[in-house]
Amino acid sequence: MKMKRIALILPRFSRYGGVERFGYNLSVALTDAGYSVDFICARAEDEPPQGVNIINVGRYGFCRAGKLLWFVLAAEKARRKGNYDLTISLGKSLNQDILRIGGGPLESFWALSQRAWPAGLARSFKMFRRRIALVNMLIKYIERRQAASDCRMVCVSNRVRDWMIDSHPLLAGRKIDIIYNKPDLSLFSPIDREERELARAKFSLTGDDILISTATTNFALKGVSFLIKALAELPENYQLQVAGGRKPSKYIKLAEKLGVAERVHFLGKVEDMPAFYGRSDIFVLPSFYDACSNSVLEALACGVPVISSRDNGSSYFLPGEQVIDDPSDYMKLAEMIIGTILKDRGEQFEWPDDVPCGIEPYLELVRDILG
Numbered sequence: 001m002k003m004k005r006i007a008l009i010l011p012r013f014s015r016y017g018g019v020e021r022f023g024y025n026l027s028v029a030l031t032d033a034g035y036s037v038d039f040i041c042a043r044a045e046d047e048p049p050q051g052v053n054i055i056n057v058g059r060y061g062f063c064r065a066g067k068l069l070w071f072v073l074a075a076e077k078a079r080r081k082g083n084y085d086l087t088i089s090l091g092k093s094l095n096q097d098i099l100r101i102g103g104g105p106l107e108s109f110w111a112l113s114q115r116a117w118p119a120g121l122a123r124s125f126k127m128f129r130r131r132i133a134l135v136n137m138l139i140k141y142i143e144r145r146q147a148a149s150d151c152r153m154v155c156v157s158n159r160v161r162d163w164m165i166d167s168h169p170l171l172a173g174r175k176i177d178i179i180y181n182k183p184d185l186s187l188f189s190p191i192d193r194e195e196r197e198l199a200r201a202k203f204s205l206t207g208d209d210i211l212i213s214t215a216t217t218n219f220a221l222k223g224v225s226f227l228i229k230a231l232a233e234l235p236e237n238y239q240l241q242v243a244g245g246r247k248p249s250k251y252i253k254l255a256e257k258l259g260v261a262e263r264v265h266f267l268g269k270v271e272d273m274p275a276f277y278g279r280s281d282i283f284v285l286p287s288f289y290d291a292c293s294n295s296v297l298e299a300l301a302c303g304v305p306v307i308s309s310r311d312n313g314s315s316y317f318l319p320g321e322q323v324i325d326d327p328s329d330y331m332k333l334a335e336m337i338i339g340t341i342l343k344d345r346g347e348q349f350e351w352p353d354d355v356p357c358g359i360e361p362y363l364e365l366v367r368d369i370l371g
Contacts, residue, residue, distance in 0.1 A: 004370055005036045007082055009075050010090040013054060014045040018294045019102045022181065023090050027052045029359045030366070040078050042071045055082075065134035068092060072142065086370055088362075089151075092142050098365060099146055101155045101164060104291045106139055108163035112289040112311050115328065116220045147171055152369065154179050154362075156292040157313025177365065180316070182351065182358030183298045190303035190348060191278035199279035203265070208237050210341060213280035213304075215243040215273070215295040216287075223286030223309070224251055229330035230284075230337065232258040238337075239263045241280070243270040277302035282341055286327035287312045300349040305340050307333070317349070 008027055014020040023039070024046065030037045031051035039052055042059035057074035061067040076094045079087055089096035103109070110130060117123045130136055146153075147168035154177040155161040161178060165171045191199070205211055212231065216222035224242060228251060231240050240263060242248070248266040255264040270276050277283065283299035283306045290296075290312035297314055299306050308315045309327045322340055324333055351357055 003034065003036045004085045005038070005082065006030055006366070007038045007040055007055075007079055007084040007087045008090065009040045009079070009087065009093045009096065011042040011059065011071055011092075012045065013039050013041040013043070013048070016045070018181070019090055022102070024049070025359055026088070026090075026362060029363060033363055033366075035366070038078075038082060038084070040075045042067075063134065065138050068135055068138055086366060088366075089146075092139065094142070094145065095149070096146075096151050097369060098152045098154060098362075099149075100362075101153065101160055102291060104160045104163045104289075105143055105167035106136060107167045109289055113221055116223065116288040144168070152177065152365065154365070156181055158316060159311065159313040160291045177361075178356065179361045180313075180355060180357040181292050181294055181297055183294065183301045185301055188274055188277070188298045188301040191274065195275075196278050199275045203241070203279070205239070205279065210235075210238045210281045211279060212238060212240045212337065213243070213276060213283050213299075214240070214285055215270070215276070215283075216285070217244045217246070219245050219248065219251055221288055222290070223288060223327040225254055226286055226328050226330045226333060227284055228255050228258065228260065228264060230334040231255075231263060232260050233331060233334040234337065236263070239265070241265045241267055241276070243267050243273070243276055273298065274302060277304050280304050282307065282337060284333070284337060285309070285312065286324060286333055288327055290314065303348050305343075307336050307340060316355075317352075 008023055010023045012020050015024050027037050027039055028049045037052045038055050040055045040057060042057060044054045044056055048054050055078050057071065057078055059067045059071045061070050072092055072094055079095065087096045088098045090100050090102065110127065114123055114127055117126065147170060155164060157180060158178055161176050214227060227240065231238060252261065255261040277299050283304045285293055285296055285308045287293065287309050288311060292313035296306055296308050296312065300317060306318055307322045307324065308318060310323055310325050315323045324336060
């Protein structure tokens with residue numbers, strides 16, 4: 001029987017970044033399932049796994065809008081030329097059979113993310129620039145086209161599905177699959193006591209220290225300033241480690257102003273994330289907007305208590321008392337941190353059987369469509 005041919009579309013082929021890592025893993029799973037896989041991208045930063053063919057269409061132009069337009073047109077040309085049995089889009093594309101919505105609609109992002117910046121002229125100007133930017137006009141056109149298409153739509157959380165319907169009412173009543181992300185449980189799992197003590201000793205953490213951790217590449221959007229303010233309300237044995245991000249100087253100054261600079265540690269890019277979670281007493285992500293934070297799911301898989309916000313799709317897996325409505329309410333956040341720490345950690349988190357998560361549901365979807 002002739003091997004079915006599948007195309008994946010995503011600008012970057014890489015194992016660094018949430019959607020990129022998912023795309024890489026999906027390509028591996030599809031080839032292992034016996035499909036012929038082409039990965040249509042603008043650039044490849046990793047060697048492809050065996051059986052995956054990279055189609056690099058480039059991304060040229062003098063501005064973000066030009067580069068995006070080049071990619072979607074070049075990817076569409078490659079898709080047509082490939083005559084595939086099935087096309088899976090993981091981002092911006094013109095035509096596809098399966099569309100994975102991993103970030104949510106632009107209008108929802110704008111409405112919720114603006115809360116991360118103080119009200120005033122600077123925020124208003126930022127929103128004005130967003131609305132007149134050519135690249136955002138193009139993104140909104142692609143969103144409308146994708147919403148109006150008859151492709152099979154998959155959202156990475158119930159929250160994203162709700163945002164999509166709010167932004168595109170024509171989707172109301174349409175079948176939309178929900179498939180949550182799921183970390184690699186062979187990599188992210190609770191570490192034993194000895195490993196935990198070694199991981200904490202590297203940072204001179206004693207048994208009396210309470211370590212709060214967070215991970216993000218966008219300090220403002222993920223509420224790092226409010227987490228630092230919450231830390232200032234906590235006892236002196238509470239410390240904060242921040243993985244990821246760039247240019248933390250503004251946040252270091254805030255920590256100095258609040259007198260907690262010695263208790264806040266910006267680690268930059270962290271290679272060993274399981275150890276990062278393993279030495280933590282609690283993981284906190286007071287995000288103003290998050291489709292489905294992988295770091296929250298990874299921390300849960302590592303057996304770490306988690307607090308996050310209502311507007312993070314991953315909060316679906318958290319008990320209500322560990323979900324904060326307003327990430328800027330740092331007094332409430334400090335109260336929740338203490339309450340969660342004092343509570344028994346209980347049993348290890350287990351992924352619910354009745355919630356589709358990870359790669360396998362996508363393979364089932366592919367098999368269903370291809371018959």
